[in-house]
Amino acid sequence: MEMGIKDKLSGNEAIAVAMRQIDPDVVAAFPITPSTEVPQYFSQFVANGQVHTEFVAVESEHSAMSACIGAEAAGARTMTATSSQGLALMWEMLYIAASLRLPIVMSVINRALSGPINIHNDHSDSMGARDSGWIQLYCENNQEAYDNLIQAVRIAEHKDVQLPVMVCYDGFITSHAVENIELLEDEKVKAFVGEYKPEYYLLDRDNPISMGPLDMPAYYFEHKRAQAEAMKNAKRVILEVAEEFEKLTGRKYGYFEEYKMEDAEVAIVIMNSTAGTAKFVVNELRKQGIKAGLIKLRVFRPFPFEELGKALSHLKAVAIMDKAESFSTAGGPLFTEVRSAMFDYAKDTKAVSYIYGLGGRDVRTDDIMTVYQDLLEIVRTGEVKSTFNYLGVRE
Amino acid sequence: MGRMIEIRWHGRGGQGAKTASLLLAEAAFDTGKYVQGFPEYGPERMGAPITAYNRISDEPITIHSNIYEPDYVIVVDETLVSAVDVTAGLKKDGAIVINSAKDPEEFRPLLKGFEGKIYTIDARKISVEELGRYFPNVPMLGAIAKITNLMDEDAFIKAMEKSFHHKFATKPHVIDGNMRALKRAMQEVKGL
Numbered sequence: 179m180e181m182g183i184k185d186k187l188s189g190n191e192a193i194a195v196a197m198r199q200i201d202p203d204v205v206a207a208f209p210i211t212p213s214t215e216v217p218q219y220f221s222q223f224v225a226n227g228q229v230h231t232e233f234v235a236v237e238s239e240h241s242a243m244s245a246c247i248g249a250e251a252a253g254a255r256t257m258t259a260t261s262s263q264g265l266a267l268m269w270e271m272l273y274i275a276a277s278l279r280l281p282i283v284m285s286v287i288n289r290a291l292s293g294p295i296n297i298h299n300d301h302s303d304s305m306g307a308r309d310s311g312w313i314q315l316y317c318e319n320n321q322e323a324y325d326n327l328i329q330a331v332r333i334a335e336h337k338d339v340q341l342p343v344m345v346c347y348d349g350f351i352t353s354h355a356v357e358n359i360e361l362l363e364d365e366k367v368k369a370f371v372g373e374y375k376p377e378y379y380l381l382d383r384d385n386p387i388s389m390g391p392l393d394m395p396a397y398y399f400e401h402k403r404a405q406a407e408a409m410k411n412a413k414r415v416i417l418e419v420a421e422e423f424e425k426l427t428g429r430k431y432g433y434f435e436e437y438k439m440e441d442a443e444v445a446i447v448i449m450n451s452t453a454g455t456a457k458f459v460v461n462e463l464r465k466q467g468i469k470a471g472l473i474k475l476r477v478f479r480p481f482p483f484e485e486l487g488k489a490l491s492h493l494k495a496v497a498i499m500d501k502a503e504s505f506s507t508a509g510g511p512l513f514t515e516v517r518s519a520m521f522d523y524a525k526d527t528k529a530v531s532y533i534y535g536l537g538g539r540d541v542r543t544d545d546i547m548t549v550y551q552d553l554l555e556i557v558r559t560g561e562v563k564s565t566f567n568y569l570g571v572r573e
Numbered sequence: 574m575g576r577m578i579e580i581r582w583h584g585r586g587g588q589g590a591k592t593a594s595l596l597l598a599e600a601a602f603d604t605g606k607y608v609q610g611f612p613e614y615g616p617e618r619m620g621a622p623i624t625a626y627n628r629i630s631d632e633p634i635t636i637h638s639n640i641y642e643p644d645y646v647i648v649v650d651e652t653l654v655s656a657v658d659v660t661a662g663l664k665k666d667g668a669i670v671i672n673s674a675k676d677p678e679e680f681r682p683l684l685k686g687f688e689g690k691i692y693t694i695d696a697r698k699i700s701v702e703e704l705g706r707y708f709p710n711v712p713m714l715g716a717i718a719k720i721t722n723l724m725d726e727d728a729f730i731k732a733m734e735k736s737f738h739h740k741f742a743t744k745p746h747v748i749d750g751n752m753r754a755l756k757r758a759m760q761e762v763k764g765l
Contacts, residue, residue, distance in 0.1 A: 186598060186599060186602040186608060212614075297614070298614070318635075319635075319637075348637075350611075350614055351611075351637050352637075354611060354612065354614070355609055355610065355611035355637075356595055356598045356599070356608065356609065356610040356611065357607075357608065357609050357634070358602060358607050358608060358633070451637040452637065454635035454636060454637045455635065455636050455637050455638050457635045458635055458636045540638050540639050541638055542638045542639075542641065543636060543638065
């Protein structure tokens with residue numbers, strides 16, 4: 179393994195660089211804050227002739243995803259980026275992309291959904307798309323956004339998967355913050371993603387197929403079952419691709435990162451940039467001799483049910499933190515799924531839900547510290563006073 | 574373990590405080606540091622108060638919140654001193670640097686009992702004399718580099734020169750003026 183190229187880039191710059199290195203056949207995109215810079219920077223690479231990509235400037239996100247579907251169905255490696263309302267406007271096309279088994283790769287720069295209008299970060303956009311059939315990878319920082327985007331191409335296009343992938347990272351916090359990053363050389367990225375050779379595609383004149391026809395009750399269910407099987411296969415492929423990526427870069431990826439979990443008694447499960455803030459708090463607690471740990475979920479779809487459940491089994495108490503409200507009155511989407519896994523694998527661990535950071539409400543180390551204090555109180559008393567909680571909101 | 578330095582910038586939309594925070598991150602990166610440079614996005618319009626941040630450390634930085642207890646505060650527009658609580662959370666042993674022709678101690682009564690160090694730099698004068706126009710960023714960067722002593726001075730100057738060559742690739746004639754403004758600010762900052 180050789181050292182990569184040390185640089186300092188914002189999350190959006192890092193994603194645009196990865197896209198330049200991947201050099202997809204087609205990019206179709208419509209601007210929306212805070213994802214706008216991705217197609218903006220990328221279109222400069224197109225204008226400069228640094229990529230061979232056909233850049234399609236469309237008139238809405240619905241059209242962006244439609245153009246991506248058309249291009250990918252024709253046999254082209256296709257990418258896009260969006261946020262918030264843009265993702266919402268893609269809704270019906272998201273399901274079609276996944277159901278047609280089109281390995282489109284999309285950066286989702288997480289932003290709150292309207293209303294009220296808010297341009298800042300939370301995860302309600304991608305969390306709402308969790309049942310659309312897309313693989314979802316989440317990123318703590320610019321480095322992970324870059325690394326995940328490169329891996330996403332391989333995961334999506336694998337013959338046993340053939341599903342679209344969303345690479346989700348926090349709007350502004352990650353997208354617009356400049357931080358250190360280690361990039362790969364262009365040729366290494368190109369070699370890693372390889373040439374796209376789809377098995378079935380519309381422009382294959384020798385093997386004509388049709389895509390998206392009417393599917394009656396006689397077969398629709400079987401097609402959905404096959405789609406679910408592809409998602410199951412993705413679990414294996416995600417790890418295989420990660421292993422290969424680690425050989426190339428030394429950077430290790432799995433379904434989730436376990437931070438100081440071996441002997442931990444209390445922990446939080448969290449995604450994206452706040453995981454970094456929480457790691458700082460874990461270090462502070464460890465200095466005081468408190469056995470605190472953290473799990474940062476990278477792969478939300480497919481959901482690592484057994485692995486995550488088992489990883490929480492030795493804890494006394496865990497807080498599962500959602501940067502999205504599901505209005506179920508029973509915790510956010512991450513809490514619901516993690517606790518379901520715990521029912522089978524971590525029955526003795528007490529679990530509580532925290533909804534935090536909606537609409538860009540800043541999450542301070544002090545906020546995270548109160549969550550750990552609450553967990554320690556649960557351990558001390560053996561009692562859960564409040565299962566469903568909000569962090570940092572005025573009541 | 575090296576200490577992490579946290580810096581908060583106060584400016585007005587259009588003055589380039591965001592760009593300055595990114596330039597500082599770039600310069601610190603070039604001298605081998607771990608860096609963060611990020612603005613706090615609000616309703617962006619010319620003249621409205623804006624905030625930007627830097628974290629600079631010898632170790633990787635994982636915190637991704639805004640900065641509430643900065644080591645340094647930089648005020649790019651002195652009218653903000655009375656409009657915004659610029660010393661909010663500023664550490665007692667921290668420092669504030671204000672873009673002004675006034676002497677540092679003239680600001681003491683306006684800074685709500687702040688006991689730490691106050692510096693001023695006349696970025697307007699330096700900028701107008703060296704660049705012919707008012708761009709306060711570069712003199713402010715020179716001042717903050719001098720005050721924090723975060724980076725070796727020669728390494729900082731070299732890093733800035735490299736970044737100017739990159740930034741002003743299409744207008745190399747402004748590089749010399751910016752370099753003079755930078756070096757002058759490092760000499761002329763008051764309160765040292």
